[in-house]
Amino acid sequence: MRSESNRAPTIRDVARVANVSTATVSRYINGAQKFTAATEERLREAIATLGYKTDPLARSMITGRTRTVAVVILDIRNPHFTGIVKGANRKALDLGYNLLFVDTAERQSGEVGMLRELSRRVDGLIVSSRMPDSDLSALRDLQKPVVFFGRAAGEGVHSVSADGRSAAGMLARHLIDLGHRKIAYLGYPLARWDSERKGGLTAALIEAGLTPQYFAAEAPTLEAGEKAVGEVLMGSDRPDAVVCFNDLLAIGFMNQAQAAGVRVPEQVSVTGFDDIPFSRFTSPALTTVDMQSEAMGELALVRLLELIEGTLVASEETLRPRLVVRASTARKAAPLKSDV
Amino acid sequence: MRSESNRAPTIRDVARVANVSTATVSRYINGAQKFTAATEERLREAIATLGYKTDPLARSMITGRTRTVAVVILDIRNPHFTGIVKGANRKALDLGYNLLFVDTAERQSGEVGMLRELSRRVDGLIVSSRMPDSDLSALRDLQKPVVFFGRAAGEGVHSVSADGRSAAGMLARHLIDLGHRKIAYLGYPLARWDSERKGGLTAALIEAGLTPQYFAAEAPTLEAGEKAVGEVLMGSDRPDAVVCFNDLLAIGFMNQAQAAGVRVPEQVSVTGFDDIPFSRFTSPALTTVDMQSEAMGELALVRLLELIEGTLVASEETLRPRLVVRASTARKAAPLKSDV
DNA sequence: TTGTACGCGTTATCAC
DNA sequence: GTGATAACGCGTACAA
Numbered sequence: 001m002r003s004e005s006n007r008a009p010t011i012r013d014v015a016r017v018a019n020v021s022t023a024t025v026s027r028y029i030n031g032a033q034k035f036t037a038a039t040e041e042r043l044r045e046a047i048a049t050l051g052y053k054t055d056p057l058a059r060s061m062i063t064g065r066t067r068t069v070a071v072v073i074l075d076i077r078n079p080h081f082t083g084i085v086k087g088a089n090r091k092a093l094d095l096g097y098n099l100l101f102v103d104t105a106e107r108q109s110g111e112v113g114m115l116r117e118l119s120r121r122v123d124g125l126i127v128s129s130r131m132p133d134s135d136l137s138a139l140r141d142l143q144k145p146v147v148f149f150g151r152a153a154g155e156g157v158h159s160v161s162a163d164g165r166s167a168a169g170m171l172a173r174h175l176i177d178l179g180h181r182k183i184a185y186l187g188y189p190l191a192r193w194d195s196e197r198k199g200g201l202t203a204a205l206i207e208a209g210l211t212p213q214y215f216a217a218e219a220p221t222l223e224a225g226e227k228a229v230g231e232v233l234m235g236s237d238r239p240d241a242v243v244c245f246n247d248l249l250a251i252g253f254m255n256q257a258q259a260a261g262v263r264v265p266e267q268v269s270v271t272g273f274d275d276i277p278f279s280r281f282t283s284p285a286l287t288t289v290d291m292q293s294e295a296m297g298e299l300a301l302v303r304l305l306e307l308i309e310g311t312l313v314a315s316e317e318t319l320r321p322r323l324v325v326r327a328s329t330a331r332k333a334a335p336l337k338s339d340v
Numbered sequence: 341m342r343s344e345s346n347r348a349p350t351i352r353d354v355a356r357v358a359n360v361s362t363a364t365v366s367r368y369i370n371g372a373q374k375f376t377a378a379t380e381e382r383l384r385e386a387i388a389t390l391g392y393k394t395d396p397l398a399r400s401m402i403t404g405r406t407r408t409v410a411v412v413i414l415d416i417r418n419p420h421f422t423g424i425v426k427g428a429n430r431k432a433l434d435l436g437y438n439l440l441f442v443d444t445a446e447r448q449s450g451e452v453g454m455l456r457e458l459s460r461r462v463d464g465l466i467v468s469s470r471m472p473d474s475d476l477s478a479l480r481d482l483q484k485p486v487v488f489f490g491r492a493a494g495e496g497v498h499s500v501s502a503d504g505r506s507a508a509g510m511l512a513r514h515l516i517d518l519g520h521r522k523i524a525y526l527g528y529p530l531a532r533w534d535s536e537r538k539g540g541l542t543a544a545l546i547e548a549g550l551t552p553q554y555f556a557a558e559a560p561t562l563e564a565g566e567k568a569v570g571e572v573l574m575g576s577d578r579p580d581a582v583v584c585f586n587d588l589l590a591i592g593f594m595n596q597a598q599a600a601g602v603r604v605p606e607q608v609s610v611t612g613f614d615d616i617p618f619s620r621f622t623s624p625a626l627t628t629v630d631m632q633s634e635a636m637g638e639l640a641l642v643r644l645l646e647l648i649e650g651t652l653v654a655s656e657e658t659l660r661p662r663l664v665v666r667a668s669t670a671r672k673a674a675p676l677k678s679d680v
Numbered sequence: 681t682t683g684t685a686c687g688c689g690t691t692a693t694c695a696c
Numbered sequence: 697g698t699g700a701t702a703a704c705g706c707g708t709a710c711a712a
Contacts, residue, residue: 076429077423098442
């Protein structure tokens with residue numbers, strides 16, 4: 001069924017066999033027109049016998065479209081980003097697009113250059129990054145549509161996020177309802193979403209007449225969560241609830257706290273953000289907020305394609321988070337000791 | 341610093357400005373030759389002022405190389421595959437290649453067609469798949485190098501895997517050393533690696549004069565692990581150790597077993613495969629075997645590039661797994677009841 | 681060392 | 697409805 005030659009059949013081969021011009025073959029392939037029954041039949045047959053497939057590269061060369069988009073994320077091992085990629089992949093398959101994947105974890109520097117390289121190979125980019133605002137503006141010069149996560153980078157840039165401020169508020173009110181008064185935030189200041197969550201938490205606590213303690217983790221990871229226990233729980237003024245920047249931190253924190261003899265949630269309630277799949281399987285199961293990772297990935301891809309098609313003007317979109325109460329938060333027990 | 345026109349500068353623009361031919365520019369770009377100091381200087385300057393960047397599409401068109409490889413996996417949410425992608429991404433960045441990512445979870449059918457489409461856009465493919473052998477042979481017709489995971493698909497196909505047989509043997513001997521006699525295997529028969537692990541376990545048990553019980557999960561997931569508890573533990577002849585096909589199954593299983601009042605590891609030891617990051621954070625921490633997911637991803641990419649360069653003849657490569665003993669396995673306690 | 685001329689496979693444009 | 701042909705941007709014989 002396949003031609004003897006190694007060379008893949010071209011539109012010219014089809015034209016010769018079907019006894020038409022290459023232009024006609026092209027129009028047939030792209031279904032742009034009607035044909036006489038005779039030509040249509042000859043075309044169909046020639047294409048079938050030759051096993052002709054149009055070359056996407058050559059097509060891109062002239063149309064300027066690659067039907068490929070880049071998805072650039074910080075660390076695929078973080079289930080939040082895994083969800084984003086999963087969602088973007090699903091929509092990409094639905095809509096006939098390809099995904100160029102880049103995990104930038106090991107390449108903090110030269111990110112702008114890499115994006116510039118990438119942008120020549122794709123029709124648009126989905127980007128999650130910690131790069132400074134000064135670099136962000138450079139991305140507008142790429143002349144390619146970009147969808148960001150977690151922040152409106154202004155003028156002509158579309159962004160998709162979940163409402164971290166209200167998510168933090170949900171957690172705060174949940175903890176306050178449980179009787180907690182000394183609430184700490186274990187943040188990761190380098191993350192794009194940290195200030196939003198910190199701000200939302202702070203606002204809700206202040207509204208209740210409380211003041212949060214702040215701590216900073218070294219990374220948004222399980223290991224960093226473990227490390228943070230010493231600083232957060234072993235001080236003189238131990239908090240009775242800890243809100244962690246994400247579920248990874250929370251899980252690592254909870255685990256190490258228990259290893260150090262602190263009971264969760266009896267002595268300290270712990271929460272995260274994201275609702276990653278494992279949060280249901282920790283011990284105790286983790287109270288968290290679903291930040292809609294997969295939906296963000298889907299939405300980012302859909303909006304990006306709309307930007308590419310020109311049917312959308314860039315703007316900001318925010319998904320609604322959902323509080324997920326599990327066993328790592330509980331009503332505060334009678335205080336075992338009084339603090340100074 | 342950038343030309344006024346919207347059009348990106350081409351090799352012809354550079355040639356005109358530098359007062360040389362396009363051929364000279366091309367040779368300069370590709371560093372294929374020495375030049376007189378004068379021309380070199382003019383070229384350098386023209387390229388800099390125009391901000392010229394070579395168009396990868398046009399280059400691919402003529403070289404037949406895209407510097408892009410596809411990585412096709414089953415489910416990015418499974419940390420084993422996450423590790424593979426992570427490793428492949430790392431090496432790809434190192435070596436200046438791009439990764440075209442596809443998660444096939446939602447597209448079980450039409451996989452061969454999709455790979456055929458993909459293969460026209462890339463120089464080679466890294467594939468993890470459950471497709472039947474009959475389809476595998478079709479991939480050889482792609483005329484593109486392919487690296488598979490977990491199985492040598494024969495003739496001209498390179499494969500990378502971790503030794504599941506010996507990994508299962510390690511777990512078996514570990515459990516036997518702990519005094520376990522009734523050992524069950526909770527498999528996932530559709531997976532490529534299932535029979536290898538099952539076989540290795542069986543062989544090691546038989547060598548010790550034992551016979552395993554076999555169970556099958558519906559999926560290689562946390563949820564399927566939960567579901568399997570009823571069948572595995574609630575029968576008349578409860579095993580005192582369960583080896584699960586992967587860590588996800590094991591974690592789900594362990595969690596639900598405990599919820600059902602079965603103590604781990606006191607009443608039943610549980611193990612998995614893969615050593616995913618979370619396995620250290622479950623309660624109890626999971627005994628498992630490190631199947632070198634990231635190293636597999638790295639190796640797959642390196643070997644694929646060697647296949648592309650033609651410096652490698654296809655073959656099989658197997659990584660050595662590493663037993664990771666944690667708290668989910670323990671010495672068998674004195675039997676609480678005797679079995680019929 | 682450098683230039684000329686052509687080819688890669690496709691689509692767009694203009695005739696007919 | 698169909699055909700001839702010029703692009704698209706680059707690499708590379710071959711000639712000079």
